Amino acid sequence: MEELNIGKKIQDFRNASNTSVRELSKKSGITASMLSQIERGLVNPSINTLRSIANTLDVPLFYFFKEDAEKEELVVRKNNRKTIGFPNQSDVRYDLLVPNTLGTIEFCMMEIPNSSKSVEEAESHKGEEVAYVIEGRVDIIVAGLRYTLDEGDSIRxxxxxxHKWENIDTKLAKVIFAVTPPSF
Known part of the structure; x- marks a missing residue:
């Protein structure tokens, strides 16, 4: 089994939060020398020590045990996108712009042909959504109110x-949107 290198992960999270060893020590109740030894891999921390560090850095405890990001699939090439959604229900196409829907945010591109709509009846989902029109002109009906969005416009x-999307224009509309948590 490959070594997790928990100390390095702690150091990375600490640096990302712009927290010094002394600050982390003061807030977590763990001595600075102990934190330094943990980060250098000289000491293996107990679960209680890890929990205290995780709480102080506001990082879920399991992050210290996750595989490194470079082992995860991170890049989606334009010719290798996954199509998601409901291809048999409408002409609208949804391409996933992240490798999968396992993260905490979903990032997609929606292509709406002219005279098409995303769904017949407006629908909702539990996630918050932000959308940006990259091409064309599209209407969106949100809570019964109609908004016309042109290229470069965005909406929360x-x-x-x-809500539902409608392309009443004569050309294809492309909309990039993010949803958190993922809804597909």
């Missing part, structure tokens, strides 16, 4: 708010 759709 609150969680659990009924």
């Amino acid at each position: 759709i609150p969680p659990m708010t009924d």
Whole structure:
């Protein structure tokens, strides 16, 4: 089994939060020398020590045990996107712009052919959504109100708010959107 290198992960999270060893020591109740030894891999911390560090850095405890990011699939090539959604229900196409839907955010591109709509009846989902029109002109009906968005416009759709997209223009519309948590 490959070594987890928990000390390095602690150091990376500490640095990412712009926290010094002394600050982490003071807030977590763990001596600075002990933290230094943990980060250098000289000492293996107990679960209670890890829990205290995780709470102080506001990082879920399991992050210290996750595989390194470079082992995860991170890049999606433009010719290798996954199509998601409901291809048989409408002409609208949804391409996933992240490797999968296992993360805490979903990032997609929606292509709406002219005279098409995302769904017949407005629907909602639990995630908050933000969308940006990269090409064309599209209408979106949010909570019964119609908004026309042109190329370069964006919109925030609150969680659990009924909405649907309509392309009433003569050309294809492309919209990039992010949803957290993922809804597909």
